[in-house]
Amino acid sequence: MTDNNASVSQDTRREKHEFDKLRKRLRRNVGSAIADFTMIEEGDRVMVCLSGGKDSYAMLDILMRLRASAPIDFELIAVNLDQKQPGFPEDVLPHYLENLGIGYYIVERDTYSVVKSVIPEGKTTCGLCSRLRRGTLYGFAQQIGATKIALGHHRDDIVETLFLNLFFGGKLKAMPPKLLSDDKQNVVIRPLAYCKEADLARYAQAMEFPIIPCNLCGAQDNLQRQEIKTMLSGWEKTYPGRVETIFHALANVSPSQLADQKLFNFKDLTIEIDKKSHFPELPVVQL
Numbered sequence: 001m002t003d004n005n006a007s008v009s010q011d012t013r014r015e016k017h018e019f020d021k022l023r024k025r026l027r028r029n030v031g032s033a034i035a036d037f038t039m040i041e042e043g044d045r046v047m048v049c050l051s052g053g054k055d056s057y058a059m060l061d062i063l064m065r066l067r068a069s070a071p072i073d074f075e076l077i078a079v080n081l082d083q084k085q086p087g088f089p090e091d092v093l094p095h096y097l098e099n100l101g102i103g104y105y106i107v108e109r110d111t112y113s114v115v116k117s118v119i120p121e122g123k124t125t126c127g128l129c130s131r132l133r134r135g136t137l138y139g140f141a142q143q144i145g146a147t148k149i150a151l152g153h154h155r156d157d158i159v160e161t162l163f164l165n166l167f168f169g170g171k172l173k174a175m176p177p178k179l180l181s182d183d184k185q186n187v188v189i190r191p192l193a194y195c196k197e198a199d200l201a202r203y204a205q206a207m208e209f210p211i212i213p214c215n216l217c218g219a220q221d222n223l224q225r226q227e228i229k230t231m232l233s234g235w236e237k238t239y240p241g242r243v244e245t246i247f248h249a250l251a252n253v254s255p256s257q258l259a260d261q262k263l264f265n266f267k268d269l270t271i272e273i274d275k276k277s278h279f280p281e282l283p284v285v286q287l
Contacts, residue, residue, distance in 0.1 A: 019206050022199060022202055022203055022206070023203065025199065026058065026062055026195055026199055026200070026203060027062055027065060027066060029192075029194035029195045030059075030062045030063070030066065030191045030192065030194070030195065031066060032194055033177055033190070033191055033192070033193045033194045034066075034189075034191055036177075037177045037178040037189070037193075038178075039148065039150075039177070039178055039189040039191060040070075040072070040074050040148060040189070041072065041074070042072040042073060042074070043073065043074065043147075044074040044075070044147045044148050045074070045075045045077065045144075045145055045146050045147050045148070046063070046074060046075065046076050046077070046146065046147070046148045046149075046150050046189075047077050047079050047137075047140075047141045047144065047146035047148065047149050047150065048060050048063060048076055048077065048078050048079065048150045049079055049080075049081075049137055049149065049150060049151050049152065050078045050079065050080045050093060050097075050104075051080070051081075051152065051212075051214070052080065052092065052093060052210075052211065052212030052214075053152070053211065053212070053213075053214070054200055054201055054203075054204035054209060054211060055152035055153070055154055055192060055197075055200050055204075056151075056152035057204055057207070057209035057211070058152070058192070058195075058200045058203050058204055058207075058209070059150060059152045059191055059192055060076070060078055060100075060102075061207065061209075062191070063076055063150065063191060064076060064100070064102065075103075076102060076103075077102075077103050077104065077105070077144065077146065078097050078100075078102055078103070078104040078105075079104065079105045079106075079107060079137070079140065079144075080093050080104070080105070080106050080107065081107050081109060081111075081133055081136055081137060082106055082107065082108045082109070083109060083110070083111045083112045083129075083133070084108065084109070084110040084111070084112045084113065085112045085214075086112075088212070089212060090106075092210050092212055093106065093210075093212070094106060096209075096210055105140070105144070107136065107137075107140050109132075109136050111129060111132040111133060111136070114128075114132060115128050115129050115132070137149060138181060138183075138185070138186050141186055142185060142186070146186075147187065148187050148188075148189050149186055149187065149188045149189065150188075150189050150190075150191055151188060151189070151190050152190075152192055153175055153190045153192060153193070154190075154192040154193070154195045154196065154197050154200055155192070155193060155194060155195055155196055155197070155243070155244075155247050156196065156197040156229075156232070156243065157175060157197070158174050158175045158177075158190075158193060158247065158250070159174070159232065159243055159246050159247050159250075160225055160228045160229055160232065161173075161174045161175050162174035162246070162250065163228045163231070163232070164224055164225060164228055167224075167228070168224055172258070172260075174250055175190060175193075176190075177189070177190050177193040178190070
């Protein structure tokens with residue numbers, strides 16, 4: 001019995017050690033992203049968008065822990081958009097947030113009915129759902145005086161979006177860690193930009209967050225994003241670290257080595273030399 005107790009105690013210590021390392025890594029990654037892109041500043045009112053998924057739960061938790069030790073003062077407000085999906089557990093998030101002691105809003109918008117009425121059965125709903133959700137959150141941020149909108153997209157989301165745009169949209173773009181909205185009225189930040197999805201999944205499981213699945217998409221197993229995710233997962237197994245390398249490439253761009261004429265002035269490229277002094281006279285050769 002003593003040996004069994006010792007073994008259990010050792011396993012517990014090991015698990016705690018691994019969890020502490022995970023938490024420190026996530027905090028370090030979030031802190032680095034915030035510092036690198038000046039995501040949060042003195043006096044900011046940050047609207048933390050909470051979907052009920054693992055990533056947004058982790059984002060809120062880490063931001064709250066960082067705020068407690070931050071050298072600057074800023075406010076966090078949790079906001080959930082209730083899209084009126086059938087069976088959505090309306091009591092889960094209010095109960096969780098009240099126990100945290102953080103200010104929050106539940107914004108009710110029936111985007112579910114809109115999406116279902118516009119998108120044919122079996123077609124991808126993510127695009128329209130995302131636009132409706134973004135528009136609602138942008139407007140609400142202005143109503144409550146939020147200076148920043150924090151979204152829970154992580155490193156893998158960013159890389160997947162790069163390939164989605166590349167393969168299916170003919171564009172070389174991803175998700176920036178910090179973004180000014182088109183109307184110049186909102187600044188969007190992604191504090192999890194340096195975090196791996198696998199780390200966030202482990203953290204959410206250890207923290208036992210009350211996960212709320214998104215049922216709006218139903219059984220859309222062949223979504224383009226899922227195809228990209230599967231592709232990247234295969235690459236990562238064959239070549240560990242490839243996704244990290246791709247992510248670093250987004251911050252190491254050479255416009256002159258691409259072909260976008262808006263980013264680089266190809267038309268005016270020319271050499272500037274004195275041809276007479278540069279080239280020696282060649283002897284005349286009789287043919």
